Structure formats: C-alpha cells, structure tokens
Amino acid sequence: MGSENLAYALTQVVHNFGAVGVLGGALFALWPTLRLEYGRTFAWLILVAWGMQIASGGLFGVTSLFYYGETPDLSRIALAALSVKVAAAMTGFSLAAFYLYRGRAWSRVSVKRTFRSLAALGAVALTAAAFLRWFS
Ligand code: HEM
Numbered sequence: 001m002g003s004e005n006l007a008y009a010l011t012q013v014v015h016n017f018g019a020v021g022v023l024g025g026a027l028f029a030l031w032p033t034l035r036l037e038y039g040r041t042f043a044w045l046i047l048v049a050w051g052m053q054i055a056s057g058g059l060f061g062v063t064s065l066f067y068y069g070e071t072p073d074l075s076r077i078a079l080a081a082l083s084v085k086v087a088a089a090m091t092g093f094s095l096a097a098f099y100l101y102r103g104r105a106w107s108r109v110s111v112k113r114t115f116r117s118l119a120a121l122g123a124v125a126l127t128a129a130a131f132l133r134w135f136s
Contacts, residue, residue, distance in 0.1 A: 007063045014056040019129070021049025022092065023122030029115045036111050039103065043096050046118055050093040053125070057089070074132070081131035088125040092118055 029035050029042040061071050074082065099106070099114050106114070 004063070004067045007067075008060070011056050011059045011063060014052055015060075018049045018052030018056060019122075019126060021045055022053060023119060023126060025049060026115050026119035026122055030112070030119065034112070036108060036115075039111050039115070040100060042115070043100050043103070047093065047096040047100065050089055050096060053085075054089050054093065057085070075134050075136035077134040077136075078132050081128040081134070084128040085125045085132075088121045088128070092121040092125070095121070 025042050025046040029039060035042070064071050095114060095118060099111070103111060103114070
C-alpha cells in the first residue's frame with residue numbers, strides 16, 4: 001500500500017510540474033510582455049513539459065496495471081476527457097517540436113500564433129483533467 005501510494009504521489013509530482021510548464025511556459029512567452037526573442041528557450045521548456053505529461057500520464061496507467069492488473073474503470077465522460085488530454089499532449093508536443101525544427105524562419109506573427117496555440121492546448125488539457133474525476 002505504501003509503495004503504491006508513493007508511486008502515484010511521485011508520478012503526480014511530475015504530472016503537476018509538467019502541467020505548470022506546459023501552460024506557464026506558453027503564457028509567460030506572451031504575457032505580461034512578449035518575449036519572443038526567447039522563443040526557442042520557452043519552446044524547449046514546453047516540449048519537455050509535454051513530454052513529462054505524456055510519460056507520467058502513461059505511468060499512471062502502468063502503475064494501475066502493476067498493482068491491480070488493470071487500468072482504472074473510467075466513466076464515458078472521464079474517458080472522453082482522457083482522450084482530449086492525450087490529443088492535446090500529442091498536438092502540443094508536435095507543435096513545439098515543429099517550431100524548434102523550423103521556427104527560425106517564421107515571422108513574429110506566426111511565432112506568436114504558435115505560442116497562443118500552445119497556451120490554448122495547455123488550457124484545454126488542464127480543463128479536461130478536472131473531468132477525469134467524473135465517476136458514473
Ligand atoms: C498523454 C497525456 C496524459 C495522460 C495519459 C494523462 C493521464 C492522467 C491520469 C491517469 C490522471 C489521474 C491520476 C489519478 O488520480 O489516479 C491524470 C491526472 C491529472 N492530469 Fe493528466 N494526463 C495526460 C496529460 C495531461 C496534461 C497535458 C495535463 C495538463 C496540462 C494534465 C493534467 C492533469 C492534472 C491536473 C491531473 C490531476 C487531476 C485531479 O486529480 O483532479 N494531464 N492524468
């Protein structure tokens with residue numbers, strides 16, 4: 001029981017800090033003042049944060065499998081929320097990676113739009129996270 005609680009708690013620590021990085025990184029690049037000259041630094045932070053979310057999110061499932069032999073029995077709404085989070089995470093990770101790969105040639109407007117999209121994806125994922133607690 002102790003090791004199970006510790007495994008969930010440590011995974012949740014990574015997941016919480018990843019959530020901060022995903023949304024905070026994108027917001028801080030845009031507000032209160034535009035910091036696009038540090039766009040690549042923010043993008044690396046955001047890329048790592050999305051990666052942390054994907055890895056720790058998967059680890060939640062692996063931990064359940066290890067201790068119970070099955071993944072949690074989610075309601076339809078919780079399952080839909082999880083799908084939204086997974087889709088947001090894959091899109092956010094890909095967008096940050098694409099910007100790091102090609103973004104040097106992009107206009108300021110495009111870079112700003114990219115960070116706005118990354119912030120929106122983070123907000124969607126965080127909102128969806130709350131609906132994981134929807135039990136049937
Ligand atoms: C592949 C992507 C992801 C997967 C598979 C995933 C999976 C999970 C799971 C299984 C839980 C429930 C843990 C538990 O209580 O047992 C959880 C919680 C949470 N996730 Fe994710 N997640 C992903 C991405 C994200 C993203 C991108 C964010 C935010 C930016 C996020 C934010 C949260 C938060 C805040 C919680 C805690 C919710 C609560 O306890 O009320 N997750 N996640």
